[in-house]
Amino acid sequence: DQQVKQNSPSLSVQEGRISILNCDYTNSMFDYFLWYKKYPAEGPTFLISISSIKDKNEDGRFTVFLNKSAKHLSLHIVPSQPGDSAVYFCAASAKVSGSRLTFGEGTQLTVNP
Amino acid sequence: NAGVTQTPKFRVLKTGQSMTLLCAQDMNHEYMYWYRQDPGMGLRLIHYSVGEGTTAKGEVPDGYNVSRLKKQNFLLGLESAAPSQTSVYFCASSYAGFEQYFGPGTRLTVT
Numbered sequence: 001d002q003q004v005k006q007n008s009p010s011l012s013v014q015e016g017r018i019s020i021l022n023c024d025y026t027n028s029m030f031d032y033f034l035w036y037k038k039y040p041a042e043g044p045t046f047l048i049s050i051s052s053i054k055d056k057n058e059d060g061r062f063t064v065f066l067n068k069s070a071k072h073l074s075l076h077i078v079p080s081q082p083g084d085s086a087v088y089f090c091a092a093s094a095k096v097s098g099s100r101l102t103f104g105e106g107t108q109l110t111v112n113p
Numbered sequence: 114n115a116g117v118t119q120t121p122k123f124r125v126l127k128t129g130q131s132m133t134l135l136c137a138q139d140m141n142h143e144y145m146y147w148y149r150q151d152p153g154m155g156l157r158l159i160h161y162s163v164g165e166g167t168t169a170k171g172e173v174p175d176g177y178n179v180s181r182l183k184k185q186n187f188l189l190g191l192e193s194a195a196p197s198q199t200s201v202y203f204c205a206s207s208y209a210g211f212e213q214y215f216g217p218g219t220r221l222t223v224t
Contacts, residue, residue, distance in 0.1 A: 009153070032211055043117070043203050043215030044156070089155060093211055099144045099163060100171065101213065103155040 003027045004092050006104035014112055019077040021107050023090035026071065030092040034101070035064060035075045038087045047088075048075070080111045115139055117216035119204050125222045126194045134189040134219050136204030142214075144207045145187040146171075147179060149200040150218075156203065162187055194223045 005024045013019045031052040036044035050057040050064045057064050063076045077084055087108050091101040120135045136145065143164050148156040158171030162181040176198060178190045191198060199222050205213040
């Protein structure tokens with residue numbers, strides 16, 4: 001049972017445009033959400049997070065939106081840069097599960113110059 | 114700070130062989146984790162530890178064992194490797210449990 005799903009395996013955008021990566025979850029106990037970025041042959045690196053008490057969190061070019069009623073979150077990157085080309089994973093956690101994260105399958109973002 | 118390091122980076126095993134993957138962190142983190150990443154499946158938690166001397170099962174623990182004898186080290190063992198354990202293994206650590214810092218990964222092939 002895949003509790004966190006990223007339905008788009010890949011996304012291609014032009015440099016300077018907005019990239020929107022989507023993530024859906026099914027477990028209503030999830031109350032903290034994170035996005036990680038992964039380059040080939042490297043480990044994932046933390047990008048941005050959001051608590052369920054908020055609906056938006058912004059950090060520079062990156063903004064995460066959370067729609068609790070739809071159990072949906074999205075990551076917006078504006079403007080997109082070629083260096084943003086990577087695999088993006090969303091992850092979710094619930095206080096009741098302690099320190100465990102559940103990851104989505106990942107979305108490969110390609111930003112074309 | 115080296116952060117999270119993993120040894121080895123690559124390994125090829127024959128079916129039935131055993132090996133240990135070592136993870137070390139120098140950030141004084143309490144929590145440590147082992148994940149595997151397979152194509153189209155994201156990262157799946159194998160085992161984790163919430164402190165020195167503790168371990169717990171994750172989502173896919175079968176065929177693996179772990180030990181956390183020292184706070185900075187978390188070992189993942191495969192007693193009898195199987196082709197289904199061919200994967201990329203990532204170790205991670207965190208201070209408070211949520212924002213995790215990952216190592217560079219170990220690519221394991223079992224033939």
